[in-house]
Amino acid sequence: MTEHTLSEAEYDAITNAAAHWCMRLHAVDCTDAERQAFKQWHDADPLHAFEYEAMLEIWAVADHLPRVESAPAVPARRPRLRWSRLAVAAAVFVVGMPLAAYTGWNLGWIANSYQRFEAGTNVRHVTLGDGSEVELNLGSELVFANYKNERRVTLKKGEAFFDVSHDKQHPFVVRAGQGQVRVTGTRFNVWMYQDQVRVTLLEGSVRVTSNQALTRNGLSLSPGMQASYKAGDHQPQVRETPPNDSSLAWRNGKLVLDNLALSDALPLINRYLDRPVMLADNSTGGLRIGGVYNISEVQNLVPSLPKVLPVYLTQNKDGNPVLNSIGQRPTTH
Structure with missing residues (x-):
């Protein structure tokens, strides 16, 4: 760290x-x-x-x-x-x-201060130069820069919960993936894995853009809403936060998988792994998984999957573990 x-x-x-x-x-x-x-x-x-x-x-x-x-x-x-x-x-x-x-x-070209923060194997709480409070999930990294006309954070990887110090004259901008979140003072969470980003708003309001070059195409969120986007999206996908949403469970050290399809669960799991788990095919991705896991022990979840699901593990040429459904097991002679 x-x-x-x-x-x-x-x-x-x-x-x-x-x-x-x-x-x-x-x-x-x-x-x-x-x-x-x-x-x-x-x-x-x-x-x-x-x-x-x-x-x-x-x-x-x-x-x-x-x-x-x-x-x-x-x-x-x-x-x-x-x-x-x-x-x-x-x-x-x-x-x-x-x-x-x-x-x-x-001229707003150059910041007068920079800060870089990383979280290793523990959730970390940091204070930015403008007084905003941030919680960093495991393996997360961000950079804060203070410009004359805005406060700018680049989330390099991972996940962060922001409690932004209110300053209407100096918007707070979080860049994540190809998009950004723009606020003046609020509380929200940003999760990022590869080119996927999800923003969950608790208080205040934010404007989410899926492409930093198309800032006018952003969508405004109100509390209790989520926005998701990935590379190439013209606009974010917006929905109400589900009543049983567990996206902030990491702040209590937990990963909650609530009867999710493997195709939806793996990005949440892989965020904590050095080598992401792959799916052999779409039928395997349709299998469902549930449970509550400690985020510090997610690496132990992968070897145990064949014990709780009808799957077996193989390895691809890059060394990544691959999940195969039992029904797809090749026959032997």
């Missing part, structure tokens, strides 16, 4: 590196070796990816700046870069200077 609030020097170093890579990756002479080095830097820390995304936004904004006609000559065989972009990128590269940092903050 880690909790890290960046010092000014650390923040400057990441910002400068992000600006450097933004310029190099847009340069015509960027090499494959540089691209590989960038990927290693980008993937080494969620904050690197977060800051690089901000640099891309600045780069895009720079495209709307007026042309500078006195751009220096470049070799005729290379495409001419927009000098306005290069000038802005160069300014960003020295964003560690007080004036540049202040300008970036005022």
